[in-house]
Amino acid sequence: MKQRKGIWALVLMLLFSLALVGCNKSAGTDEKPADEGDTAGETSGGQLVFGRGGDSTSLDPAVTTEGEAFKVTKNIYETLIEFGDQDTEIHPGLATEWDTSEDGLTHTLKLREGVKFHDGTDFNAEAVVFNFERWKAGNAEQFYYYNSQFGDKIDSVTAVDEYTVEFKLNTPIAPFYKNLAMSPFGIASPAAIEEFGEDFFKNPVGTGPFKFKEWKENDYITIVKNEEYWQEGLPKLDEVIFRVIPENSTRLNELATGAVDLIDGVNFSDKATIDANPDLQIFERPSLNIGYLGLTSTRGPLKEKLVRQALNHAVNKQEIIDAFYAGAAEPAINPMPPVVAGYNPDVADYEYDPEKAKELLAEAGYPDGFEMELWAMPVPRPYMPEGQKVAEALQKMFEEVGVKAKIVTYEWATYLEKANAGEADTFLLGWTGDNGDADNFLYVLLDQDSIGSNNYSQYQNAEVHELLLKAQASSDQAEREELYKQAQVIIKDDAPWIPLVHSTPLLAGSAKISNFLAHPTGSDFLANVEIQQ
Amino acid sequence: MELSTNKEMQVPIEPAEEKAVSPWLEAWRSFRKNKLAVIGTFIVLFFVLLAIFAPYIAPEGINEQKLTTSDRLQAPSSEYWFGTDDFGRDVFSRVVYGSRISLWVGFLAVIGSIVIGCLLGIVAGYYGKWVDSVISRFFDILLAFPSILLAIAIVAVLGPSLRNALIAIAIINIPNFGRLIRSRVLSVKQEEFIMAAKAVGMKNSRILFHHVMPNSIAPIIVQGTLAIATAIIEAAALGFLGLGAEAPNPEWGKMLSDARAFLTQAPWTLFFPGLAIVLTVLGFNLMGDGLRDALDPRMKN
Numbered sequence: 001m002k003q004r005k006g007i008w009a010l011v012l013m014l015l016f017s018l019a020l021v022g023c024n025k026s027a028g029t030d031e032k033p034a035d036e037g038d039t040a041g042e043t044s045g046g047q048l049v050f051g052r053g054g055d056s057t058s059l060d061p062a063v064t065t066e067g068e069a070f071k072v073t074k075n076i077y078e079t080l081i082e083f084g085d086q087d088t089e090i091h092p093g094l095a096t097e098w099d100t101s102e103d104g105l106t107h108t109l110k111l112r113e114g115v116k117f118h119d120g121t122d123f124n125a126e127a128v129v130f131n132f133e134r135w136k137a138g139n140a141e142q143f144y145y146y147n148s149q150f151g152d153k154i155d156s157v158t159a160v161d162e163y164t165v166e167f168k169l170n171t172p173i174a175p176f177y178k179n180l181a182m183s184p185f186g187i188a189s190p191a192a193i194e195e196f197g198e199d200f201f202k203n204p205v206g207t208g209p210f211k212f213k214e215w216k217e218n219d220y221i222t223i224v225k226n227e228e229y230w231q232e233g234l235p236k237l238d239e240v241i242f243r244v245i246p247e248n249s250t251r252l253n254e255l256a257t258g259a260v261d262l263i264d265g266v267n268f269s270d271k272a273t274i275d276a277n278p279d280l281q282i283f284e285r286p287s288l289n290i291g292y293l294g295l296t297s298t299r300g301p302l303k304e305k306l307v308r309q310a311l312n313h314a315v316n317k318q319e320i321i322d323a324f325y326a327g328a329a330e331p332a333i334n335p336m337p338p339v340v341a342g343y344n345p346d347v348a349d350y351e352y353d354p355e356k357a358k359e360l361l362a363e364a365g366y367p368d369g370f371e372m373e374l375w376a377m378p379v380p381r382p383y384m385p386e387g388q389k390v391a392e393a394l395q396k397m398f399e400e401v402g403v404k405a406k407i408v409t410y411e412w413a414t415y416l417e418k419a420n421a422g423e424a425d426t427f428l429l430g431w432t433g434d435n436g437d438a439d440n441f442l443y444v445l446l447d448q449d450s451i452g453s454n455n456y457s458q459y460q461n462a463e464v465h466e467l468l469l470k471a472q473a474s475s476d477q478a479e480r481e482e483l484y485k486q487a488q489v490i491i492k493d494d495a496p497w498i499p500l501v502h503s504t505p506l507l508a509g510s511a512k513i514s515n516f517l518a519h520p521t522g523s524d525f526l527a528n529v530e531i532q533q
Numbered sequence: 534m535e536l537s538t539n540k541e542m543q544v545p546i547e548p549a550e551e552k553a554v555s556p557w558l559e560a561w562r563s564f565r566k567n568k569l570a571v572i573g574t575f576i577v578l579f580f581v582l583l584a585i586f587a588p589y590i591a592p593e594g595i596n597e598q599k600l601t602t603s604d605r606l607q608a609p610s611s612e613y614w615f616g617t618d619d620f621g622r623d624v625f626s627r628v629v630y631g632s633r634i635s636l637w638v639g640f641l642a643v644i645g646s647i648v649i650g651c652l653l654g655i656v657a658g659y660y661g662k663w664v665d666s667v668i669s670r671f672f673d674i675l676l677a678f679p680s681i682l683l684a685i686a687i688v689a690v691l692g693p694s695l696r697n698a699l700i701a702i703a704i705i706n707i708p709n710f711g712r713l714i715r716s717r718v719l720s721v722k723q724e725e726f727i728m729a730a731k732a733v734g735m736k737n738s739r740i741l742f743h744h745v746m747p748n749s750i751a752p753i754i755v756q757g758t759l760a761i762a763t764a765i766i767e768a769a770a771l772g773f774l775g776l777g778a779e780a781p782n783p784e785w786g787k788m789l790s791d792a793r794a795f796l797t798q799a800p801w802t803l804f805f806p807g808l809a810i811v812l813t814v815l816g817f818n819l820m821g822d823g824l825r826d827a828l829d830p831r832m833k834n
Contacts, residue, residue, distance in 0.1 A: 269795075269798070273797075319600040322601070323600040323605060323620070388791075389791075392598075395780065396781070407780050409775075
């Protein structure tokens with residue numbers, strides 16, 4: 001009898017667990033956001049599903065440095081100054097007029113009236129001051145961009161009257177207004193910052209065309225139309241869902257089946273397929289980036305300038321572009337793209353010449369080459385959609401001149417952390433400009449001050465440092481450009497990188513989308529986008 | 534006094550000259566009659582020869598990149614029998630050289646797990662008591678994980694490379710052999726000739742390696758052959774996940790993973806390495822099945 005009971009208990013338990021399994025399944029399907037497409041069809045503006053490679057790290061743009069985060073916050077927050085639709089010229093944003101004093105140390109901005117935050121509080125000078133004081137109070141770890149772009153150079157930010165703000169600097173910052181237009185300086189609601197405190201990063205409140213609705217980590221972020229938006233008739237869409245689909249080909253498949261409407265990170269090799277499909281269209285993001293192979297100048301043979309130059313001679317950039325960018329990229333010569341003011345077109349590239357590379361290696365004392373690590377990024381980035389493949393091609397090119405490279409890769413966060421600490425011999429990486437200023441490339445990527453933040457190759461040159469600081473403080477544009485040109489000559493000779501490409505990143509969308517303009521900085525403003533139902 | 538412990542077992546290949554037919558020869562005869570097993574053996578032999586003579590068979594090296602459009606992703610032709618991949622490399626050459634890697638990993642991993650598994654299994658089965666408990670629980674722990682998951686975990690700890698993948702595969706196969714031999718030992722231990730050996734005061738090590746082990750070897754051979762097939766698949770799986778062979782090594786699984794973006798565009802980059810995996814695994818499986826039929830005394834008429 002006792003045994004019987006045991007059996008029954010077992011059977012019951014099995015049944016119960018079966019029931020539980022059933023529950024789990026139905027709950028799982030309920031949560032899928034993309035299936036809601038049908039219901040959205042009835043309303044006017046409709047819903048746009050944006051498929052992208054990675055999730056946001058934070059929805060507070062001030063605390064992050066990562067592009068995926070800005071893609072969302074760009075539509076929730078607004079900045080005092082805005083960039084043009086497809087360039088980095090400055091236009092009125094939350095500020096309508098601005099004025100700089102003779103010495104370049106005082107900036108006065110008139111703010112837009114009648115703008116409200118999503119929580120109903122008013123946008124005014126006090127709110128701007130509050131935001132700047134919040135950033136100023138934090139350290140570089142908390143507010144990286146504030147510290148790198150403004151740092152200690154802003155003495156005070158004061159509200160002159162309800163709609164006028166005055167910035168007092170101790171050193172002129174040449175790209176001051178361009179900096180203000182960068183996504184990290186989106187103005188957030190002071191009331192919300194106080195209310196949410198530590199959790200503000202998942203409860204964003206700004207003035208932008210879309211309001212935050214929901215964030216399911218590593219899955220999707222939903223933002224909905226801000227009915228009270230100050231620009232009449234915008235946004236056109238009712239809802240935007242940012243979905244995370246890590247794999248490039250999967251994302252493209254989802255686009256083809258209609259589960260998503262717009263995707264970024266399109267493989268260059270897929271361009272022909274998309275062009276051939278009448279239901280899809282390609283969007284090109286104007287190029288403002290650089291993909292490079294960093295040569296860590298503190299490690300082994302790479303300490304030698306000659307070795308770094310030799311490696312530069314060993315690489316055939318055009319071949320890489322033809323094979324892995326479907327031609328949609330330009331070979332890079334300098335550490336910044338040619339569209340940026342101050343680009344030096346007179347710098348000649350190290351031409352592809354394996355024999356010369358071998359000679360230089362021999363001269364440097366490595367006639368038989370050497371062994372090193374070549375780090376390949378694990379994730380597709382706009383400037384380098386296929387890091388592993390580019391690494392394999394480079395490996396072969398280095399082998400031709402006798403340098404044996406071992407391809408190494410880590411999970412993305414670890415990769416960045418280790419490369420930042422100078423643990424990689426050579427590493428693939430890149431940069432998409434934030435504001436289109438030369439400072440945002442040269443100073444951020446190669447100044448000795450930036451070691452530990454974005455100067456991954458640990459490059460140091462006192463002369464370059466001096467030039468870059470001088471250019472930063474000068475308000476004479478012609479002089480700045482001259483200084484940057486000089487810096488590029490020295491950097492080219494020191495060869496801390498092998499600059500590889502300036503790519504034209506591709507996006508693809510359903511043919512139903514109109515008015516979408518891809519922005520060179522990588523964060524797209526979606527208020528004007530329309531979708532046919 | 535001479536001990537009569539299945540002498541033939543110790544010298545297996547020795548052809549039986551007398552009328553008495555050795556069990557090995559008998560097994561060979563029955564194996565030969567099994568057509569599928571013979572086909573399997575031929576497939577295996579084919580790949581072994583391919584691996585040995587790779588440099589003479591393959592028209593190119595493994596990493597001769599030709600990044601020009603006229604050489605990339607070319608369909609199979611008389612120049613490139615299996616087409617070219619996205620680096621313009623000859624897929625045929627890479628598949629041929631890939632057989633070296635796969636067979637090497639398969640054999641070594643299995644030999645590794647046989648050696649360690651047998652040692653542990655014999656010790657557990659022969660000494661029994663707490664030794665048996667400890668070792669058996671260790672096997673249970675290993676078996677509690679899905680094998681590929683455990684392999685991924687081991688590689689993640691050791692760092693991704695072909696050698697570490699090999700070690701991982703060897704480790705996950707240990708309990709299979711360990712349990713098998715333990716159960717054999719448990720039954721062989723009861724036989725009279727072991728009792729006799731003990732009675733004359735033989736050392737444990739001698740009993741184990743000269744009497745117990747040879748009598749337990751047949752199922753190990755069968756299991757080993759089948760395990761090579763699984764090991765090859767596991768190596769390919771790890772390679773596919775980027776945890777096995779490093780670029781530019783033409784490991785079949787890695788070739789598959791590198792080529793999966795070209796599934797529609799250039800299916801041959803996927804098809805041939807896939808076919809190679811299928812054939813080798815099929816070969817080992819057929820051979821293993823045949824061996825089991827031939828060596829299992831219950832199958833004899």
